[in-house]
Amino acid sequence: MKSPSSKTKEDPRRRLIDAGLEIFGTHGFEGATTRMLAGKAGVNQAAIPYYYGGKEGLYHAVVAYIAENAGRFILPVTEKITAALQTDDLSTDAAVGLLVKQLSAFIQLVGQGESRRWGRIIIREQMQPTKAFDIIYDRVIRRVHEACAGLIGHILQIPPASDTAIIRAHSVVGQAMIFQAARETILRRLGRREFTFDDIEMIRSIVEDQIRNTLRHSSGK
Amino acid sequence: MKSPSSKTKEDPRRRLIDAGLEIFGTHGFEGATTRMLAGKAGVNQAAIPYYYGGKEGLYHAVVAYIAENAGRFILPVTEKITAALQTDDLSTDAAVGLLVKQLSAFIQLVGQGESRRWGRIIIREQMQPTKAFDIIYDRVIRRVHEACAGLIGHILQIPPASDTAIIRAHSVVGQAMIFQAARETILRRLGRREFTFDDIEMIRSIVEDQIRNTLRHSSGK
DNA sequence: GTCTATAGTCGGATAGAC
DNA sequence: GTCTATCCGACTATAGAC
Known part of the structure; x- marks a missing residue:
């Protein structure tokens, strides 16, 4: 054939x-x-x-490929959030639930073995954005962060574009990202060579914990 | 002269x-x-x-230099924690306070402008440890993480070497580290070129918030 | 201890056969 | 469309003048 x-x-x-x-x-x-x-x-x-x-053209194609695949996985949740934020009858509990859902999707993405390959590329770009970063930033990262900041703004009743909402959103998303960035260190501490299913679930539940406890008990500051 | x-x-x-x-x-x-x-x-x-x-020798010397300077800044708190954990009459509130103190030191370290230079080196090594990573891991990272896991174990009344304590410690420390790893993205979102004093203080207070709220309301799971 | 010069290797891109 | 061969610049490390 x-x-x-x-x-x-x-x-x-x-x-x-x-x-x-x-x-x-x-x-x-x-x-x-x-x-x-x-x-x-x-x-x-x-x-x-x-x-x-050339080499650079291939690199850009690789980053675009990553953006597309990551986007296919997490943007559906992001779009649901954007829609929910526009309805204006979104309860705090529902907003927290959506935030947990977005983060769970992200952790699942980061947790899967394949992400080891492309994760490092993205972290590097986060540290030192090149032209390639614009590709994935515009298509994925910005949208996810805006959705999270939107939810946090809604929950804490502060403007979603305020420094507080933005920094809190990064803090929340960062909790998941760190398991990508510091993967080798964490595995070294755990004495493993790869995350298990249980590890991923534990990470997910810890992040959920932190979202629920932190946002429930914080005033907008 | x-x-x-x-x-x-x-x-x-x-x-x-x-x-x-x-x-x-x-x-x-x-x-x-x-x-x-x-x-x-x-x-x-x-x-x-x-x-x-050679080039590699210089690189190792650079990492050792980073380890020494970072250590001088945060290890004093770490040692205080190690000592406090051995006394056995450490209250939960005091343990939480020490954890906040350790993280505050870390955030201050990461927040200062100089860290932009050496931070990327350490993040890279976290992603892909080379021989150089052993230097800073043994002298600084492991000690700080063990102290944090020790405190978390104490607070949640679980073994400090358990997977839960280790992962929670990484989650907490990671919250601070992410402002180093994703620095450029966060600054892009904030529309700045550099963190201000207020930014650092806000990050510190958000991390403190998350530590207090999360650990207070979690059972050891 | 600091310099210039260079050896020897490897880098990315291209020319041109097939 | 895929290959081999090659150009030419840049790399690290070394030799040896001063």
Whole structure:
């Protein structure tokens, strides 16, 4: 079974993206070499300039790929939140529930083994945004953060664009992100090589705990 | 005033460390070049192999320098905690207070402008530990985490080496670390180029809030 | 102790065969 | 569309003048 003019074995473009997730994640953009990338993908080194115009073009394609996949997973919840915030008859409990739901989705995303590959790319971009960061920031990160800040503003009855709401939103989202950024340290402390299902569930429940307890007992400050 | 045989203008070793903080922080170990490092330090490129045996030797020296400075700042509180945990007549309120104090020290450390330079180095090492990570892990990170897990174990009346205590400790410390890791994103959301004093104080108070509310209302789970 | 010069390797992109 | 071969610049480390 081989279609006439589509894929002979598998699209080299796709394989380069896959290799990029691994290699850029491990070595960073500067540390990655086109030879590593081509080797991992099982294609020729000259294929990178050919298909993506160069190393940087491949990198941008990789980040866009990450944005699309992460977005497909968590943006549905985000959109539900945006809609709920516009109805104006959203109870505090419901808002807290939505926040927990958004964070749970995020933790699930971060918890799955695959995220090890692309997570490092995103954390690096968070530390030092390049042109590639705009791609994922506009498509995913900003939307999720605005939704969370919106919910927090609603719960604490403060403006969603206030510094307080923004910083609290980062604090909440950060709790989940940290298990991505400090993954190796945490695993070292736990004496494991990989998170178990129970670990993920425990992280989820701790974050839920912190959301519920913190937001319930805080005045808007 | 110039001592007979010590420093002519300023120790080139010191200047290389200083350049290393900046350059390794910006480009990572692989992305940094000896020419960048030497240029920033205002010394000759050959000075790096001469003084530190090579690029990697300089990198290790930089990480050791970070460990020492960060340790000088936060380990005093850590040691106070370790001592308090051994007395066995530590009240829950006092334990919570110590945890807040440890985190406040950490946030202050992370909040100061200088941390922008070395913070990225440490985050990178957390994501992908190299030999250099052992230096700062053993001297600082492990101690702080063990102290925090100890306090949390005490407060929640669970073993300090349990997965729950360890993960909760990471969750708490992570809340502060995220303002380092996601610094650029948060500043982008806030529309600033640098954290203000008020920002740092707000972060500190939010973390304190979360510690007090979460640990007070949680059963050990 | 600090410099210049250079050796030897490896980087990304390109030319051109097939 | 995929390969080999290669250009040329940049890399780290070293040799040796001063």
